[in-house]
Amino acid sequence: MHKYQSRGDETTGLSEWKKRAPYRIHEPNEHFEVKYEANCHCGRVHYQLNRAQPLDSKLCHCTTCQTQHAAPFQWAAIFHKEDINFVNGHHDLEWYDPTAKSIEHKLPCKVRCSYCHSPIMDEGRNMILLFPSLIHFKTVEDRLNFKPRCHMFYNQRVIDIPDGLPKWDGLKDDGNLIEDSPPELIREVERKREEEGEERLQKGENA
Ligand SMILES: [Zn+2]
Numbered sequence: 001m002h003k004y005q006s007r008g009d010e011t012t013g014l015s016e017w018k019k020r021a022p023y024r025i026h027e028p029n030e031h032f033e034v035k036y037e038a039n040c041h042c043g044r045v046h047y048q049l050n051r052a053q054p055l056d057s058k059l060c061h062c063t064t065c066q067t068q069h070a071a072p073f074q075w076a077a078i079f080h081k082e083d084i085n086f087v088n089g090h091h092d093l094e095w096y097d098p099t100a101k102s103i104e105h106k107l108p109c110k111v112r113c114s115y116c117h118s119p120i121m122d123e124g125r126n127m128i129l130l131f132p133s134l135i136h137f138k139t140v141e142d143r144l145n146f147k148p149r150c151h152m153f154y155n156q157r158v159i160d161i162p163d164g165l166p167k168w169d170g171l172k173d174d175g176n177l178i179e180d181s182p183p184e185l186i187r188e189v190e191r192k193r194e195e196e197g198e199e200r201l202q203k204g205e206n207a
Pocket residue numbers: 040041042043044045113114115116117118
């Protein structure tokens with residue numbers, strides 16, 4: 001047995017997690033329509049996505065993300081747990097719960113490749129927050145689908161980003177909107193994004 005696999009066994013008892021989303025490997029007859037492919041830096045962890053447009057895409061400036069990613073902020077896209085299919089390496093994962101500072105698989109937690117330690121995603125109770133830097137975008141449109149739509153925990157930022165996007169001092173819709181970007185500009189950006197999304201939908205590119 002792989003040593004990292006046994007680590008997962010220990011932390012969860014019966015490895016039941018391997019049979020459940022987001023780690024469940026889809027059967028060939030499930031028609032998992034591959035829209036994107038992604039892998040960690042070393043390539044051991046390889047996954048696919050079947051949803052073209054993430055439910056949301058955001059930049060997080062919180063100090064936990066700064067520390068965990070060794071970066072000024074983190075870029076994450078939200079998906080349902082059933083939207084992902086691990087092709088390879090779902091035995092090569094490790095977990096970290098920043099709240100309890102524990103490596104048990106306890107939600108919500110951070111998920112990394114156990115070999116190269118690339119952050120793969122944050123696994124929440126219902127959703128996953130994937131790090132799109134791992135995805136191989138084939139077209140400009142694909143990349144546009146993942147364009148960040150807001151900033152979170154912007155009050156903890158290390159750099160100002162005057163991009164007109166909504167900026168929250170906590171979680172989106174749960175904190176205060178920081179008016180670093182003028183509200184009318186924010187509304188304009190949101191309106192444009194929705195319009196463009198509808199146009200793409202009409203063209204059938206977003207099915
Ligand atoms: Zn890796």
